[in-house]
Amino acid sequence: MNQSNKLSKTMKTAKLITFEGIDGAGKSTHIPFVVSLLETAGHTVVSTREPGGTELGEQLRALLLHQSMHLETEALLMFAARREHIAQVIAPALERGDWVVSDRFTDASFAYQGGGRKLALAKLEALEKWVHPDLQPDLTLLFDVPLEVARSRLDAARDPDKFEQEKADFFANTRAEYLRRAAEFPARFRVINSNRPIEEIQAELSGIVQSL
Numbered sequence: 602m603n604q605s606n607k608l609s610k611t612m613k614t615a616k617l618i619t620f621e622g623i624d625g626a627g628k629s630t631h632i633p634f635v636v637s638l639l640e641t642a643g644h645t646v647v648s649t650r651e652p653g654g655t656e657l658g659e660q661l662r663a664l665l666l667h668q669s670m671h672l673e674t675e676a677l678l679m680f681a682a683r684r685e686h687i688a689q690v691i692a693p694a695l696e697r698g699d700w701v702v703s704d705r706f707t708d709a710s711f712a713y714q715g716g717g718r719k720l721a722l723a724k725l726e727a728l729e730k731w732v733h734p735d736l737q738p739d740l741t742l743l744f745d746v747p748l749e750v751a752r753s754r755l756d757a758a759r760d761p762d763k764f765e766q767e768k769a770d771f772f773a774n775t776r777a778e779y780l781r782r783a784a785e786f787p788a789r790f791r792v793i794n795s796n797r798p799i800e801e802i803q804a805e806l807s808g809i810v811q812s813l
């Protein structure tokens with residue numbers, strides 16, 4: 602195994618928490634709340650996002666969210682941005698012992714490129730093994746809502762990007778792949794019913810963070 606891909610022992614004391622869900626599920630709304638809970642508990646927290654999180658990653662994000670491209674190009678660019686993100690931000694933070702909260706990570710590639718766009722999961726697995734063979738989130742919070750709830754939240758909030766303009770069946774397949782992965786990896790996933798008042802969701806999140 603390549604030395605640069607190995608996690609050192611210090612990284613094990615820190616945790617990587619990822620937020621996932623279809624567009625409009627409400628995940629980003631809760632990130633500042635969870636970051637503040639973790640900071641109150643005494644952790645130094647790096648809050649970041651994908652695609653993005655680095656200068657190059659943000660440039661790739663602008664392309665990915667606004668430029669149409671072949672689905673394999675899209676998957677490869679997502680993982681290229683992720684490779685940079687891990688190298689520049691995530692691995693150094695975990696090495697320092699900081700906690701990392703990321704608005705999306707590799708589950709989004711499986712859900713969107715795999716579920717939504719129907720790219721073979723084996724290709725995504727190969728990219729995952731290449732880009733982060735030894736790194737997985739310690740906790741993945743999957744914010745789940747019915748499609749029509751997500752759509753009405755998005756419609757009220759902003760101009761849609763490339764993904765947000767996709768049709769209902771794309772999001773149905775994306776959501777189904779997220780839920781399939783949550784069932785496949787129950788140790789790290791928590792599925793949050795995001796079709797509730799924000800305060801109720803935050804109460805559940807507080808309990809989850811305390812249990813960490």
Ligand SMILES: Nc1ncnc2c1ncn2[C@@H]1O[C@H](COP(=O)(O)OP(=O)(O)OP(=O)(O)O)[C@@H](O)[C@H]1O
Pocket residue numbers: 622623624625626627628629630631744754755757758795796797798799802
């Ligand atoms: N529980 C909730 N009840 C009602 N509205 C909500 C709730 N959670 C979030 N919202 C609203 O829905 C909109 C989308 O929320 P948010 O940006 O957090 O979604 P998201 O899942 O991060 O979407 P995206 O992935 O597209 O960025 C925002 O206007 C937000 O205020």
Ligand SMILES: Cc1cn([C@H]2C[C@H](O)[C@@H](COP(=O)(O)O)O2)c(=O)[nH]c1=O
Pocket residue numbers: 624650651652666679704705706707709710711713714764765
């Ligand atoms: C990491 C990642 C993201 N996406 C998609 C999912 C969203 O539609 C956008 C990011 O926008 P957000 O408002 O920050 O959630 O990118 C994807 O298709 N594949 C990925 O791996």
